[in-house]
Structure formats: C-alpha cells, structure tokens
Amino acid sequence: MTNPAIEQEWQLLLQKLHESFGKAPDLNGILFLIGVQELGQGKRNFSKEEKQDLMHWAICKVLSLSGFYEIEGIDQDGWVHWQPTAKLPYLRLDKQEDLLKEHVLLYFKEEVFG
Numbered sequence: 001m002t003n004p005a006i007e008q009e010w011q012l013l014l015q016k017l018h019e020s021f022g023k024a025p026d027l028n029g030i031l032f033l034i035g036v037q038e039l040g041q042g043k044r045n046f047s048k049e050e051k052q053d054l055m056h057w058a059i060c061k062v063l064s065l066s067g068f069y070e071i072e073g074i075d076q077d078g079w080v081h082w083q084p085t086a087k088l089p090y091l092r093l094d095k096q097e098d099l100l101k102e103h104v105l106l107y108f109k110e111e112v113f114g
Helices: 004-021 027-039 048-064 093-112
Strands: 069-074 080-084
Touching: 004 027, 004 093, 027 048, 027 093, 048 069, 048 080, 048 093
Parallel strands: none
Antiparallel strands: 069 080
C-alpha cells in the first residue's frame, strides 16, 4: 500500500483478526469472512461455488459503501444480488487491491466496530 496511514490501519485489523481467529487471514480470507457475516447463516460448510459467491458478495458490500453497488434483491435462500451503480475506476492490480483494502477497513469501522 502506498498510503502509510491505510497500511497501519490494515496491520491493526490483521492483528485483531489474528487475536480472534488464531491467524491473520489474507485479503481473500477477510472477504470470505465478510461474506459469511453478511449472509448471516452462521458457521457451516460452503461449496467452492458458494465461497466464490460469498467473496463476490463481500466485494460488492464493501464497495457499496462508496456507492459502486446497491442491492438489487434477495433470493429465496437469503443471498443478496447486487447491481453496479457507478463505474469502478480503471486501476492496476496493486491499486485494485489497495482500493479493496481501504473499503474493507471502512466496512470494519462502520459495520463491525461501529
């Protein structure tokens, strides 16, 4: 990350997650955790496809905090479907990761730690 303040916040989040789970997950692991949290069905086994869907859900959720997505609807199984509302900027891969990390931090500030 190029922003030292964001990097410091990211490291603090990883430390908190390490304390809670016994290890610090990577970005994908954190997105999975957010997806499970948002689904609200508790701990259970997920198929590979469901895990991918949970990570997609998490990406949409965190980016919705800046208006990039909004909820389109919820299906009969309780899964949220998202629609884009603003075009994401074209970014190099490393900058895409920075954008996601910033939004994950925002999610934890607003939705988890309040």
